[in-house]
Amino acid sequence: MGAEGVRVNPGFGTETEPTTASKPIRAVAVFDIDGVVRDVSGSYRRALADTVEHFTGGGYRPDQVDIDRLKSEGIWNNDWHASRELVYRYFEAQGQPRAQIALDCDALVAFFQSRYRGTDPIHWNGYICQEPLLLQPAYLQGLTAAGIPWGFFSGATRGSATYVLEGRLGLKSPVLVAMEDAPEKPDPTGLLIAVLQLEQGQPSAGSTPVIYLGDTVADMHTVLKAQQLHPSRRWIGVGVLPPHAQETPARQDAYAATLRGAGAVAVLSNVEELTPQLIEQLVMAKG
Numbered sequence: 001m002g003a004e005g006v007r008v009n010p011g012f013g014t015e016t017e018p019t020t021a022s023k024p025i026r027a028v029a030v031f032d033i034d035g036v037v038r039d040v041s042g043s044y045r046r047a048l049a050d051t052v053e054h055f056t057g058g059g060y061r062p063d064q065v066d067i068d069r070l071k072s073e074g075i076w077n078n079d080w081h082a083s084r085e086l087v088y089r090y091f092e093a094q095g096q097p098r099a100q101i102a103l104d105c106d107a108l109v110a111f112f113q114s115r116y117r118g119t120d121p122i123h124w125n126g127y128i129c130q131e132p133l134l135l136q137p138a139y140l141q142g143l144t145a146a147g148i149p150w151g152f153f154s155g156a157t158r159g160s161a162t163y164v165l166e167g168r169l170g171l172k173s174p175v176l177v178a179m180e181d182a183p184e185k186p187d188p189t190g191l192l193i194a195v196l197q198l199e200q201g202q203p204s205a206g207s208t209p210v211i212y213l214g215d216t217v218a219d220m221h222t223v224l225k226a227q228q229l230h231p232s233r234r235w236i237g238v239g240v241l242p243p244h245a246q247e248t249p250a251r252q253d254a255y256a257a258t259l260r261g262a263g264a265v266a267v268l269s270n271v272e273e274l275t276p277q278l279i280e281q282l283v284m285a286k287g
Helices: 046-054 064-071 079-093 103-115 138-147 158-168 188-196 219-231 249-262 277-286
Strands: 027-030 150-153 210-214 235-240 266-268
Touching: 027 188, 027 277, 046 079, 046 235, 064 079, 079 103, 079 150, 150 188, 188 210, 188 219, 210 219, 219 235, 219 249, 235 249, 235 277, 249 266
Parallel strands: 027 150, 027 210, 210 235, 235 266
Antiparallel strands: none
């Protein structure tokens, strides 16, 4: 990583630059993590496929399209739950009623984690160690310099999220709402918590537009639900195409159309395309 080692504070500058906390802010930016900050096609999704294959006795291994199809339903943000659901659906397709399927959910989660985190609970050695990064600290540093606070709301566990944000990117205690902190998306509680933390001490708290970047239908539905709860404020959902959805033009177009259909006002190929200039355009556009 070219920018590795830059120490960035949670939304308000770096240790070597003056803070911009006193500047009037134009928007608050909150990021999902999986598929936005890191590529999880070979980690979370691979662990999901491994898990489904294992608990169907080798009868079914979902591919990326199968996983996308499930997640397009908008309620399978948690990959443990998604794994379990695909196992259930496989056996239902074989004629077994769901109530009669003996599935140990704790064992399923443990197996998933053994693939994703690895076999060493202290020094992780699983798929998580191989995740390519999709942004660099310098990008966040640029948002800070433009007076745009930023933070993270993710369905990942806090350990997994901290691994990439602090361990890989070198961020210093960023605002983070993780799986343990809020209900599962599309419930907007976690997004609201993140925004509240980012706005502390800001005179425009409660009225600043919020941009949430995510790569799934559930992410966009989260924004819509936040808008329903707080209609006096602008809530802007921006979709990001994860790398696995960009393998062919047709797949890219279909994935982008799904995100737009779920409420995304814009769809980007990479998170760093959300520049301060684009943020200004999105904020100024009529809702």
